[in-house]
Amino acid sequence: MKVNHHALELEQNYLFSEIAKRLRAFQKENPERELLKLSIGDVTRPLSRVVTDAMKAAAEDMSHAETFHGYGAEQGELFLREAIAGYYAKRGTTIDADDIFISDGAKNDLGNICDLFDSDNTVLLPNPVYPVYFDTSIMSGRKVVFISGTKENGFLPMPDETIAADIIYLCSPNNPTGAVYSKAQLAEWIAYANKNNAVILFDSAYEAYIRDPELPHSIYEIPGAETCAIEINSLSKTAGFTGVRCGWTIVPKTLQFDGASLHQMWFRRTATKYNGCSYIIQRAAAAVFSEEGLAAVREDVNYYMENAAIIKKAMNEAGIMSTGGENAPYVWFEAPKGMSSWECFDKLLQEFGIAGTPGEGFGNAGKGWMRFSSFGTRETVQKAAAVLNQLK
Numbered sequence: 350m351k352v353n354h355h356a357l358e359l360e361q362n363y364l365f366s367e368i369a370k371r372l373r374a375f376q377k378e379n380p381e382r383e384l385l386k387l388s389i390g391d392v393t394r395p396l397s398r399v400v401t402d403a404m405k406a407a408a409e410d411m412s413h414a415e416t417f418h419g420y421g422a423e424q425g426e427l428f429l430r431e432a433i434a435g436y437y438a439k440r441g442t443t444i445d446a447d448d449i450f451i452s453d454g455a456k457n458d459l460g461n462i463c464d465l466f467d468s469d470n471t472v473l474l475p476n477p478v479y480p481v482y483f484d485t486s487i488m489s490g491r492k493v494v495f496i497s498g499t500k501e502n503g504f505l506p507m508p509d510e511t512i513a514a515d516i517i518y519l520c521s522p523n524n525p526t527g528a529v530y531s532k533a534q535l536a537e538w539i540a541y542a543n544k545n546n547a548v549i550l551f552d553s554a555y556e557a558y559i560r561d562p563e564l565p566h567s568i569y570e571i572p573g574a575e576t577c578a579i580e581i582n583s584l585s586k587t588a589g590f591t592g593v594r595c596g597w598t599i600v601p602k603t604l605q606f607d608g609a610s611l612h613q614m615w616f617r618r619t620a621t622k623y624n625g626c627s628y629i630i631q632r633a634a635a636a637v638f639s640e641e642g643l644a645a646v647r648e649d650v651n652y653y654m655e656n657a658a659i660i661k662k663a664m665n666e667a668g669i670m671s672t673g674g675e676n677a678p679y680v681w682f683e684a685p686k687g688m689s690s691w692e693c694f695d696k697l698l699q700e701f702g703i704a705g706t707p708g709e710g711f712g713n714a715g716k717g718w719m720r721f722s723s724f725g726t727r728e729t730v731q732k733a734a735a736v737l738n739q740l741k
């Protein structure tokens with residue numbers, strides 16, 4: 350037997366184990382000091398009551414022969430697909446419930462969707478970005494090219510006609526920079542993809558954090574996306590589902606490549622390798638889209654975005670310019686005085702007891718930058734803000 354040698358090409362994730370190691374050492378050396386984690390990439394607020402009530406009711410359904418559910422529909426239950434289509438419709442975007450596939454989270458499908466594409470395709474990735482796109486492309490043996498997000502382009506790299514790409518991952522709002530593409534910018538990406546016969550994989554996991562009414566939440570808000578884009582989203586960051594697991598992937602029937610329908614291919618692939626998100630979780634997910642559920646989402650988002658505003662205010666007072674944090678739960682800033690990401694990480698930790706995330710963990714274009722997350726508790730964020738203004 351030969352192993353998949355591409356899987357051996359993955360770099361060990363030194364960064365996150367190195368962060369954990371340094372935080373452990375800090376706590377051991379300073380048992381009396383509180384560690385303020387602005388490095389957290391997971392939500393902290395609990396599920397809303399309407400969601401857990403739906404979960405309990407669905408669990409009850411399962412204990413009666415009349416309402417018991419075995420294997421579900423291949424694409425996910427219609428009640429949830431219709432609820433998601435209704436969520437898009439509220440913003441004026443028409444999505445056919447039949448084009449939606451329910452998943453157990455975005456990360457899985459961000460990798461799995463590449464089952465549809467030849468391994469001889471070139472993948473184009475923004476840099477810095479969520480590391481999953483790179484790792485999954487490497488594991489499947491695909492060539493990867495990068496376009497850099499920089500201070501100059503506002504961390505929103507645009508298409509370059511001199512780069513030939515077949516598969517393009519876009520993450521908007523971006524993790525880690527918090528940057529969000531405008532409609533005009535996405536229109537350029539769509540034009541590039543349609544012209545070059547490329548597919549866009551659009552990760553909208555943070556769309557619920559967008560506050561500027563001009564910014565697009567979905568790539569399908571822009572004409573032309575229906576012939577080049579797949580959208581992947583999840584309830585993880587929107588409704589606290591990181592430990593519950595539910596997401597969706599939209600594969601429009603209008604996507605035709607090489608004379609094949611990506612929708613049909615994805616349906617076939619899903620039916621082959623996946624037996625669906627559990628009925629109980631799909632009921633819980635549908636409750637997120639109820640009036641009460643969406644009100645709870647707004648409350649959670651407001652809470653985290655207030656955290657982001659507190660962090661940004663403290664940064665401003667310290668004279669450190671930051672980006673992000675206005676339409677995304679991440680604040681992104683350049684390490685002051687030419688410090689490297691790691692020097693800044695150590696200074697924040699040793700002097701202020703604050704944990705941040707070095708930007709280079711998201712690609713080499715993140716070197717010299719740091720990410721703060723606003724997913725902590727208000728108390729943590731306030732304590733961090735009270736000392737951050739001394740960071741120089």
Ligand SMILES: *Cc1c(COP(=O)(O)O)cnc(C)c1O
Nearest residue numbers: 454455456479524554583585596
């Ligand atoms: C957290 C996150 C996701 C969500 O992943 P799940 O598997 O749904 O929990 C997707 N994309 C990005 C960029 C993320 O940061």
